[in-house]
Amino acid sequence: MAPKVSIIIPNFNHINYLPQRLDSVFNQTYQDFEVILLDDASTDGSADILKTYQNHPNVSHVILNTVNSGGPFKQWKKGIELAKGKYIWIAESDDVAHTFFLEETVKFAESKQDLGLVFVASEVINKDDKLKEKKMKPASKTTGFTIESLEDISNYLIKEQSIPNASGVLFNTKILESINLIDLENFRNTGDRYAYIQIALKSKIYFLDDALNYFRMHGLNTTKRNKVNNKLYYDRLLIVEGVIPSFVGNKFACANLKQFYFKQIFICLKAGFLKKVNSVNYKMFKYGLISFGDFLILLFLSLFSMIFQKKLPYRIKNYYKIRFLDESFS
Incomplete structure (x- = not known):
């Protein structure tokens, strides 16, 4: 019998954060899930941590690249194609989840017939797990906030990015699989934004105003690196053109x-x-x-x-x- 949720954990050089991420996944109060562990040729020893989970009953795949793929969304595509669950959670390897994340998001998703994804509010933590005052959520929006029209898409996914962290998202697998995954894997930074927009063009996006995700800010964040080398801005051109x-x-x-x-x-x-x-x-x-x-x-x-x-x-x-x-x- 297929699991309800497929959890994809794409890792690259996050040895300092990976154990905490894995604990926060395997200790979820909702347990009907499979875990797909992916490593993109890490050089810090974090792949060795993933190997120790090969025989875990919830782990369906452990795939360790010997050559770096060159982009995080190639790993997304690989995980999506392996997923068997009704829902997909892409749990980035440097973030952390509240133990109720799956229980609350799955319950919410099951109550909606037209859901493409549901996302939650995120607390911000630093490299030492200290909670920052900033809370990541759509400005002045609460539960019941829905992205469903072209105006909404342009307001909340183009003009501003209202879904701040992919780790705080639960996707409808069928809808996620229906977007152009080949286009997705070509992104270096904003592939998540591309995915949200394509999903919103096909179905509804819902916001659950619960801080069930912890986004980690640190010097190795992909967004920070790609802002410096301008790859972020090239990806934004792809978003506009598409x-x-x-x-x-x-x-x-x-x-x-x-x-x-x-x-x-x-x-x-x-x-x-x-x-x-x-x-x-x-x-x-x-x-x-x-x-x-x-x-x-x-x-x-x-x-x-x-x-x-x-x-x-x-x-x-x-x-x-x-x-x-x-x-x-x-």
């Missing part, structure tokens, strides 16, 4: 998408993502989000960025900020 066709015809959603995109454009050009920026500009024109005149003006911005490279003159930047970040732009 969602354009779905937003066509909804003025409000398109406006939020354009605002999000144009806030990234100078960083992306400075980082050298000229080809992808031009691709996004063309797709926006093709689907009617911008006029031909604006498309040409954006081509000039790409040309200016090539000429001036990392020192784009203030007057040029200011012109584009006024033109494309003004709320009246449509």
Whole structure:
């Protein structure tokens, strides 16, 4: 008989946090689950910890890569394809869960017929397990908050990221399997955001206002690293490019998408993502989000960025900020 929940734990060099993560999974009050343990060629000895769980009754797979895959979402894809449960919990190896996480989220999910995923509020802890004052949850939202329309998607998954930590999410397996997993594995950082958006286009996303997850902030966080090397911003270009066709015809959603995109454009050009920026500009024109005149003006911005490279003159930047970040732009 298939388990109700498949728990995927993708690990990479988290030896300092992995034992606590594993304890918080195996000690859940809800026990109808399988655990899929994945290691992406760790060099810190943490894979040896995973090996000790090979004969655990709840563990269905222990897969240890000998060569690093190059991206965390390749591990997500592998785990999703192995999962047998009705629901999937991707428990990142440096985070921790409240013992009631599965009990509460599964109960909530079972009460909904149209659920794509449910996410909870998260407390923030540091590398030494000290609780920070910050609580991660959608601003001014409580239980009953639902993402179900294009306007909601553009507000809560594009304009802002209302699902702050993947470890605090319980996915409907069928819906998660239905998104493009090949596209997912190409992301380096924001593949979770891509997954949430694609799920929201197919079903509803619910928020359960209970702090049942602990997100760990530390120097090795993937988001921090990818912000520094600009990979985060390239992934945001992929997010924008991918969602354009779905937003066509909804003025409000398109406006939020354009605002999000144009806030990234100078960083992306400075980082050298000229080809992808031009691709996004063309797709926006093709689907009617911008006029031909604006498309040409954006081509000039790409040309200016090539000429001036990392020192784009203030007057040029200011012109584009006024033109494309003004709320009246449509």
